[in-house]
Amino acid sequence: MSKPMRFTLKIWRQKNAQEPGHFETYEIDGISPDASFLEMLDVLNEKLIKEGKDPVAFDHDCREGICGSCGMFINGRAHGPLPNITTCRLYMRHFRDGETIVIEPFRAKPFPVIKDLVVDRSALDRIIQTGGYISVNAGSAPDANAIPIPKPVADRAFDYATCIGCGACVAACKNASAMLFTAAKVSHLALLPQGQPERRERVKKMVAQMDAEGFGHCSNTGACAVECPAKIPLTAIAQLQRDFIWANLTPDPYVR
């Protein structure tokens, strides 16, 4: 239906975590404008395999924008040239025919490269481990309607809970800060009544882990929110700041 497109791809190739990487240039032709960015890479890989070359490794899974796997840095931006989108939902019609596309892995010290465009993002899980939950065992919960939560509060909590953990915020930030990721979880739980018992400790522990992992500091440039596929607003960061200051400056009323 629509005219096939041609691209020059400059892709970061790195055999494994130990070896240094480099850019390789590939020419690719006959790409439908309706193909997704990942499907374009599929086509490239099929071609490379048939030529006896090593295909490009990249993370992907659901291909509908929710699993958070497909992180890559495309033409200088996390998840490519459109704001608030994942790579799998980026289509080739958003590029010019004949364009040179530079593809790099998400870069941050806590995100070591595994191969080519695949990075290890388990640092984000370790931040969650320090407190990104409500401590409740299965079976001990009261009736679901026992605690009413005003609709605006629930809606707002949802806005923060919708983070997909892709790491684009880290990749886009000039300091490689994981602030938006951490703040999204802190804010989600801070707004809900169920999150109150652990609220003070949670924010302190999660911030400490964020630093321990080696993420950079936040300097409020807002790049994260522009690239965030889940559209987590910057108010999450304000909420974390507020909670963090409050948790550290006010005396804990429950300490004997």
Added chain:
Amino acid sequence: MAEILTAPAPTTTISWREGAPIENNKCPTGELEKRWTRHKDSLRLVAPHNKRKLEVIVVGAGLAGASAAATLGELGYQVKVFVYHNSPRRAHSIAAQGGINAAKNYRNDGDSIWRLFYDTIKGGDFRARESNVYRLAEVSVKIIDHCVAQGIPFAREYGGYLDTRSFGGAQLMRTFYARGQTGQQLLLGAYTALQRQVAQGNVQVYYNYEVVDIVVEEGRVRGIIVRNLITGELHRVAGHAVVLGTGGYGNAYYLSTNAKLSNATAIWRAHRRGAYFANPSFVQIHPTCIPQSGEYQSKLTLMSESLRNDGRVWVPRTPGDKRRPQDIPESERWYYLEEWYPSFGNLVPRDIASRAAKRVCDMGYGVGPTGRAVYLDFSDAIKRLGREVIYQRYGNLFEMYEEITGESPWETPMRIYPAVHYTMGGLWVDYNLMTNIEGLYAIGEANFSDHGANRLGASALMQGLADGYFILPYTIGDYLATQLFVKLSTDTAAFADAEKDTQKRIERILSTKGTHTVDEFHRELGKILWDHCGLARNAQGLTQAYHQIHELQERFWKEVLVPGTGQEFNQNLEKALRVADFLELAKLMVVDAYHREESCGCHLREEHQTEEGEALRNDEKYAYVAAWEWAGEKEPPTLHKEPLKFEFVKPTVRSYK
């Protein structure tokens, strides 16, 4: 005991042996309402100090796997979780949109555990166990309580109480939801609960590990073989029990709404080690998905079924009409659903709508670049109700459609086509969710237990979490209580064999160095299954499919081209191992579809339908679960029938009129 039903013939004809029927599925008897409670009370317990000594392996961290692992950790067992993702939060449960059913009756609309039970069993076209389904409805209530306590931001009313909505197959509003991302929110709840257990040291999660074999000794599970996907190393892992929460096998069709990595390897390897595979041909196909736009397409995206409330489905009356749809005059449009089903029109049930779309496309009326799509037109609704109302109802879906296709549904009709969505079949399990291999459990979509021949919307999340939070943690203790003094060892012949088998398989795939990529084989397999074991099946097509798959399988092992080595991060090798298993599974799917000479739920045998195309169930002959046993690569599978007894509901004809 085993007798060959069809004439012994080359392996390319469909044949199977009939084995002993399954007598004991551990289902309790007596009053339906008290069965689960009584059963729980009769289960053996493990004391807290002993729980620490028992190691449980959980494979997969979707809704079922993560919730089970977290809960087992809370109970004090030593849990090891293996995921092939780079984080347990990426499992495909995350993509579920609609919601989760629960018999809370918060609406005061007369809902009850009985009604949820009845709707589910009827929705499954009376091919599921009464005891299991009743238990599912019973624990559904606790799931919502627990998820709210975890901080899941379910939709609420202005008064602050939980909101619910209606969903297909029910006349009640019992579906709880969190915008269009219920699966994500529930999974993140289970994921964070899991992370809490990791922090407490009860659970260890191994990232980037794929299960490549199950180790069984004398009918008892001893552990698993995993492949470290980063380094390629194989590891032996021993456990007192193994829980498979590895999801469904819809990806056998290549194109489906499943995530790309979803695969059947764990359950298929378990099957090859002796676990029965139940109802493999029961596959749910969803009618409203965005169609394939070209050969390069890697997956299909679901569009909410609600669109059919206001959209009209049509195709041009002239096959191959190349005009823009908006230029085709009314008189030249064929509203085939309205014509074929005048009373239900565009709102016929999922399976009918799906099958009708396939029929018109087969007849050559399909639209779009591939000819495998039909129009879903909103122009009448926009005229009638105005843009504003349509925007309120479907705005986000229109935007999603436009983002993917580059076409605006405001100006041109959407193109839709059915796609594989969910597999009701899976490993056979008893009432305790244990397979016929002692100590090997299957939960969530990986088992066959609760949905019969068709799953109702918003029931998959319910089942995954029911299994993980509230069923398995009780029933597994009954088995583990017998394993207290078993010393774990990976230094056994069974482990060595399993590891060697895997090693050989990997070497064989890598050394083939053929001419075709794995995806090429996978696409071909998908097409065969879709054409002959998809929306409608018949004996001739299934026989043909069986031949084609067999041939494809032979070609695969001769012509597959996988680059790289086994000692590195090699995504194509991973894919090849999965597709090799899909090829074997596909044959069993075809056998199962062929053997079941009736139509039920998703399974429409063209030989068994009314003149109007309605499914004709045969309760006399086929009211059973077909549990298949692996008999070897060269041997036809053995069929074990588990008869389905309906003591409390009377199977009726599902009517669409």
Added chain:
Amino acid sequence: MEAKTVSPPVGWLHTTVGRKVVMALTGLFLITFLVVHLAGNLLLLRDDGGAAFNAYAEFMSTNPFIRVLEILLFAGFVVHIYQGLYFIFRERRGRPKGYARNDASANTNIFSRTMRISALVILIFLIVHLRHFFVEHRFLGSPLTMYESCKLAFENPWYSGFYVVSMVLLAFHLAHGFYSSFQTLGLIVNRRIERVIQWAGAAFAFLVPLGFAIIPLYFLLQTF
């Protein structure tokens, strides 16, 4: 990678978030100082041969209360600069290997991207400025009045030019810093407040440096 436990009561100031708070608080303190300083400086524009300005300068350098504030102000500068330098040197730590292509202009504004450069220029300006006026008068006993000192300096096109350029960069610094401080203190709780703060920040970042820059230009233009 174990998280360090943060030791009370000031340990939290060593976290990246804590340091950010220090940066914001000192930043806001310096912002208030800018207003006071500008108010005084505008006396230079009064056509009284510097009488009012000199009186003000005299008051500022002798009043004991101001002298205490002066120490605080100095401390504010030192802490703000120290934290800033810490962040500058830390910046690369989060991403040792940079991107080959980075289209930062697509998701950030120029002010936030140039904080380091603007900070550096303002620091140089500060040193020159202090040396020229503060050190000269307070410690070296300059024979000139403060007004004469200013007039002399501003009539030099090089000095005035440097001053104006520095004020442009101050404007850049404030354009991000003003908003950023409020965000860091967690005060931007919703979109509406965000818009208000952004407007206020833009106005402040434009008007205050403009006010400062007018003064040297006024003196310079009189020489023609």
